[in-house]
Structures are given as structure tokens and as C-alpha cells.
Amino acid sequence: MEIRVELTKNPKPKPDSDSLGFGRYFSDHMFIMDYSVDKGWHDPRIVPYGPIPYEPSIMVFHYGQSVFEGLKAYRTDSGQVVLFRPEENMKRLNASCDRLCIPLIDEEFALEALKKLINIDIDWVPSGKGTSLYIRPFVIATDPFLGVRPSYTYQFIIITGPVGAYYKEGLNPVRIYVEPNYVRAVIGGLGESKASANYAASLKAQEAAKEKGYTQVLWLDGIEKKYVEEVGTMNVFFVIGDEVVTPALNGSILPGITRKSCIELLRHWGFKVSERKISIEEVYQANEKGLLREAFGTGTAAVISPIGELYWNDEKIVLSGGRIGELSQKLYDNLTGIQYAKIPDPFNWVVKV
Numbered sequence: 001m002e003i004r005v006e007l008t009k010n011p012k013p014k015p016d017s018d019s020l021g022f023g024r025y026f027s028d029h030m031f032i033m034d035y036s037v038d039k040g041w042h043d044p045r046i047v048p049y050g051p052i053p054y055e056p057s058i059m060v061f062h063y064g065q066s067v068f069e070g071l072k073a074y075r076t077d078s079g080q081v082v083l084f085r086p087e088e089n090m091k092r093l094n095a096s097c098d099r100l101c102i103p104l105i106d107e108e109f110a111l112e113a114l115k116k117l118i119n120i121d122i123d124w125v126p127s128g129k130g131t132s133l134y135i136r137p138f139v140i141a142t143d144p145f146l147g148v149r150p151s152y153t154y155q156f157i158i159i160t161g162p163v164g165a166y167y168k169e170g171l172n173p174v175r176i177y178v179e180p181n182y183v184r185a186v187i188g189g190l191g192e193s194k195a196s197a198n199y200a201a202s203l204k205a206q207e208a209a210k211e212k213g214y215t216q217v218l219w220l221d222g223i224e225k226k227y228v229e230e231v232g233t234m235n236v237f238f239v240i241g242d243e244v245v246t247p248a249l250n251g252s253i254l255p256g257i258t259r260k261s262c263i264e265l266l267r268h269w270g271f272k273v274s275e276r277k278i279s280i281e282e283v284y285q286a287n288e289k290g291l292l293r294e295a296f297g298t299g300t301a302a303v304i305s306p307i308g309e310l311y312w313n314d315e316k317i318v319l320s321g322g323r324i325g326e327l328s329q330k331l332y333d334n335l336t337g338i339q340y341a342k343i344p345d346p347f348n349w350v351v352k353v
């Protein structure tokens with residue numbers, strides 16, 4: 001399929017590298033492709049970024065048939081722009097589409113479209129320390145229809161925008177509230193899909209935790225509220241003695257690409273990594289025995305987010321003396337080192353745009 005290109009006549013001024021933040025600025029162009037039952041995916045195009053008119057009746061507004069991805073383009077010291085394991089994002093996008101009855105997208109074509117879009121907006125990839133171009137592919141149901149069924153029409157859209165370093169003053173340990181009432185997902189639900197609905201479901205607990213002075217919630221399983229699932233919108237790891245433990249992908253946990261990369265790196269370094277069930281009680285008991293060395297979240301936005309404190313069952317525990325754990329730091333340095341092509345990439349994770 002040929003990608004039609006319409007360039008903007010009004011390029012926007014680029015924001016200052018120091019004031020980027022996250023998700024506030026959008027590049028000059030976006031990619032759009034339509035789906036209909038008779039034509040399949042068709043009319044791929046790159047057009048100026050801007051409002052899209054929709055009828056208020058389109059299905060996504062009412063029944064939430066919507067999935068998304070999140071990845072980054074990094075500018076290396078030599079000025080080149082690279083992506084980190086983008087084929088994994090396209091694979092996961094299709095897994096999410098499948099779960100939400102959205103027609104699958106040709107993964108190679110989607111990656112080609114993404115690269116073309118980035119090349120058109122290449123000047124939007126920032127070069128300040130820790131900055132990157134955040135890429136948000138998403139699919140929405142666009143039938144103007146209020147009956148409940150999967151939509152017959154969709155749009156696949158990719159928008160991008162420059163983002164700042166997640167941690168301005170380096171890695172910052174965060175305070176985590178173990179959520180006893182609300183759950184993020186249950187097995188059989190949407191937990192392992194990157195569905196917008198999961199985020200809608202998580203807001204209430206997130207707000208309550210913030211009010212209590214915590215940064216994120218730690219989610220327990222939706223059935224027994226006993227086993228650890230994720231932290232905020234990140235996967236979670238615990239270092240207990242000489243074992244690195246992360247919850248196994250059980251169907252309600254999002255299969256993070258940062259999670260997968262951490263496991264692969266840790267095993268490559270010779271660490272014992274277990275993907276298994278881990279109860280919050282086990283975490284607290286390990287702490288009592290002096291075996292809980294560190295805990296951290298993993299995700300594209302923050303890469304590694306060290307956990308400085310946990311609050312559960314009226315009991316607060318402080319991890320790694322409230323400082324960054326050794327392994328958290330090592331993973332952060334190596335992952336960002338590979339992403340910005342500062343160190344060798346033994347797994348060929350980095351892809352040129």
C-alpha cells in the first residue's frame with residue numbers, strides 16, 4: 001500500500017528541551033489508516049496533526065472499543081534516530097486488537113508507516129539528555145451506531161511528540177500504596193491487553209493513593225487480593241536474596257516490553273529470575289527477614305522506577321534505605337545505554353528509523 005503524504009503548511013515552533021514534560025506537545029504530522037469490512041485496512045496517509053471531526057455517536061465514545069501502544073524514538077550522540085524493539089509493540093497491538101474484536105493490522109506495514117512518519121517529523125526528535133520522541137499508535141471504533149457489537153469501521157492513528165527525561169534529577173524512588181479494595185483487572189478480562197478501558201478502571205484508586213501522599217498504587221490480583229500484579233501502569237520486580245522475582249504473565253498482567261528486556265538482561269548477566277506468583281505477604285515477610293533488597297517498576301515511560309516505600313495493611317516498609325537499589329540502577333543504565341546507542345546492543349534490540 002502506498003502511503004499518501006500531505007505536508008503541513010504551518011509548521012509549529014518546537015518546545016524548549018527543558019520544558020517538555022510528558023504528553024503535552026505533538027509533532028507536525030500524524031498517520032491515519034481506515035478500515036471497512038469491504039475494503040479492509042485502506043487509504044494510509046500522513047497528514048498535518050490536528051482535530052478530526054467525528055459524529056458523537058461513534059462507538060468508541062460509548063463502548064470503549066479502543067487499544068493503544070507506547071514506544072519511543074531516541075536520538076543518539078551521532079544524531080541518528082533509533083527505535084527500541086518496535087516489532088514487539090506491533091505484535092502486542094495486534095494481540096490487543098484481537099482481544100477487543102478489532103481487525104488485525106499488518107505489523108510490517110505498521111512499522112513502515114511509523115518509520116515514515118518519524119522521518120517526516122525527524123526534527124521533532126529532541127536531543128537533550130534523557131529526552132525522546134514518544135510514539136502513540138492507537139485504534140478506535142468509528143461506526144456511528146449505538147447498538148452493542150464490534151464496530152464495522154475503525155481508524156488506526158499514530159501521533160508523536162517530544163518528551164522530557166522522566167526523572168529530571170536522576171532515578172527517584174517512589175512511595176507506593178498497596179491497593180486493598182479496587183482491582184485493575186481479572187483473569188479473563190482485559191488486563192493483558194493495552195486497552196484504554198484498563199486505564200479508566202484504574203483512575204479512582206490512583207487518585208485515592210495520591211490523596212494519601214503516594215505516587216502509585218500496587219495492584220493485587222482481582223480474585224483473592226493477595227498476589228502482586230503490577231505497580232501503577234508498570235510491571236513490577238522484587239529482589240529477594242539472590243532471586244529476582246516478577247509476577248508470571250497470568251492473563252491479567254500486561255506483558256511489558258521493558259519487563260521482557262529486564263528479564264533477558266538479568267539472565268544474560270547470570271541472575272536467577274523467577275516469573276511466578278508472589279503474594280504481598282511474601283514481600284513483607286522477606287523484608288522482615290532482611291531479604292528484600294529492592295523493588296522496582298518497569299515501563300517505556302520511566303524505564304525503571306525504584307520503589308522506596310510500600311504501605312499495606314497499616315504497615316509501612318522502607319526499601320533499600322529509601323535509595324535506589326543497585327540492580328535498579330544497573331538495569332536503568334544498561335537499558336538507556338542500549339536505547340541511546342551508548343553501549344553495545346548484544347541482542348540487536350535497536351532499529352534505525
Ligand SMILES: *Cc1c(COP(=O)(O)O)cnc(C)c1O
Pocket residue numbers: 070194230232233234235254255256257258259298299300301
Ligand atoms: C504499557 C504498560 C506496561 C509497560 O509496558 P512496556 O512495554 O514496558 O512499556 C505495564 N503495565 C501496563 C498496565 C501498561 O499499560
